[in-house]
Amino acid sequence: MNEIPNLFINYYVLAFALAFILGLVGQRSSFCAVGGLRDRITLGNGTRLWTFIAAMGVGIIASGSLEWLNVMNLSDSxxxxxxxxxxxGRYIVGGFIFGLGMVLATGCGMRNTVKMGQGSYKSLWLVAVMSVMAYIMTRTSFYGEWIMPIFAPLTVHLDYAGSQDLASLIFGAGSQHIDLALLVLSWMIGLSLLYFAFRNPEFRRPTPMISALIVGAIIATAYALTGGQFGAQLIDEAAFMESPPIGLGTQSFTFAAPMGDTVNYLMSPANVSLITFGLIAVIGVALGSFVSSLLNRQFKVSGFDSAKDGVISSVGALFVGFGAVLAMGCSVGHGLSGVATLALGSFVAVASITAGAVVGIKFEPMWRKTKGC
Incomplete structure (x- = not known):
């Protein structure tokens, strides 16, 4: 593909705008799941944790409402x-490895991308390690030959439901009430998460509340962009192209496979068909963070605390890349985009990610003197 049709240029610009805003907010609020857990466990401060949970609630309500209005179909994500x-098996083991890796690497893929944008060459290195590991898992035979044979038997096919969303699990496949049930469950779960967030005075301040609202809205808007009428036009246009862009379809933010997409593109930068939503997300978040750090006068070149820190963090980055792909999502992929679809696997993965992170935080003083996400 030598030229990019205007329709795709518009798509890339809109996707970049969403990612850029996400990077701005992520830097301004230090938005981070594992950082929030660490703050709560070690400092007793739940601001960032409740910000993440509230963003989850907003994303669930907004995505469920848009699907009810037939803006997009989240079953095709x-x-x-x-x-x-x-x-x-993948949700539990992959999630736990990812959660532990987040602690070792002082942040998930998104958080390290944000920190990279504000001047951390430590995070630049860790993002590179995560990306290479994700590339190996998604673009080589490593997963198929060595990992899939272990985890393939640890899968249950939900024949009676036809889907793992909570509404289908409750009412079964083909029920006439699925659409309404999805909407009701979205509001019930989303409002419950927001209720618990608003009970905490730490959250009831402008920055946490606005950050949660924006992040949750971005998750739903990305689904609407990629899975709505505009997304359908892209797929129709791609059908007539010699080298159509890969990875089209209903999707929102995640930092698992997209990091592998980044490596894949950098290996053939002239091939514009390798430009994906995920690739744009990584670039947009980094640039958004960079601009925000300049505006807030927080841009600062920083690196590893020590050689030991470099080794531990690099191992964590490998865990993050491996665990995210194995679990089919990360703290953003499952924790925000996945739960917005009300998929049972995403809730299981989030629980496992949390367990891995908590174990890592509890044992962190044994290997690290300085810490922070």
Missing amino acids: RPPYRTADFAW
Whole structure:
């Protein structure tokens, strides 16, 4: 593909705008799941944790409402969060490895991308390590030959439901009430999360509340952009192209496979068909963070605290890249985009990610003197 049609240019610009705003907010609020857990466990401060949980609630309500209005169909998402193949082994093991890796690497893929944008060459290195590991897992035979044979048996096919979204699990496949049930469950779960967030005075301040609202809205807007009428036009246009862009379809933010997409593109930068939503997300978040750090006068070149810190963090980055792909999502992929589809696997993965992170935080003083996300 030598020229990019205007329709795709518009798509890339809109996707970049969403990612850029996400980077701005992520830097301004230090938005981070594992950082929030660490603050709560070690400092007793739940501001960032409740910000993340509230963003989750906003994303669930907004996405469920847009799907009810037939703006998009979340059953067709990439990755297929609602697949009837409930890969419980991948969600649990991959999630735990990812959660532990987040602690070792002082942040998930998004958080390290944000810190990279504000001047951390430590995070630049860690993002590179995460990306290479994700590339190996998604673009080589490593997963198929060595990992899939272990985890393939740890999958249950939900025949009676036809999908793993909570509404289908409750009412079964083909029920006339699925659409309404999805909407009601979205509001019930979303409002419950917001209720618990607003009970905490730490959250009831402008920055946390606005950050949660924006992040949750961005998750839903990305689904609407990629899976709505505009997304359908892209797919129709791609059908007539010699080298159509890869990775089209209903999707929102995640930092698992997109990091592998970044490596894949950098290996053939002249091939514009390799430009994906995920690739734009990584670039947009980094640039958004860079601009925000300049505006807030927080841009500062920083690196590893020591050689030991470099080794531990690099191992954590490998865990993050491996665990995120194995679990089919990360703290953003499952924790925000996945739960917005009400997929059971995303809730299981979030629980496992949390368990891995808590274990890592509890044992962190044994290997690290300085810490922070």
